[in-house]
Amino acid sequence: MTVFKKVFDFFCGDWRIFWGIAITIILVKLLGNWKAPNLVSIVIFLLGITLSLGFSLRRETI
Structure with a gap:
């Protein structure tokens, strides 16, 4: 174990970033299955990635 x-930490580094990006990709994929416009998917993708990185950075700086 x-x-x-150690391998996971090397590739992913932080659980918050990992799960934030994973959930964001799942949401974008679900929106693609529901025929949502591409702009909505792009906005959700960028917002999800930005929030994941922002929460992780905030935790590291506090």
């Missing part, structure tokens, strides 16, 4: 955690 220790090896898995």
Whole structure:
């Protein structure tokens, strides 16, 4: 398990960023299945990535 955690930390680094990006990609994929306009998907993608990185950065600076 220790090896898995080290490999995960090497590639992903932070659980908040990982889950934020994973949830964002799932939402964008679901919107694609519902035939949502591309602009909505792009905005949700950018907003989700930005919020994930912002929360992680905020945690590191506090």
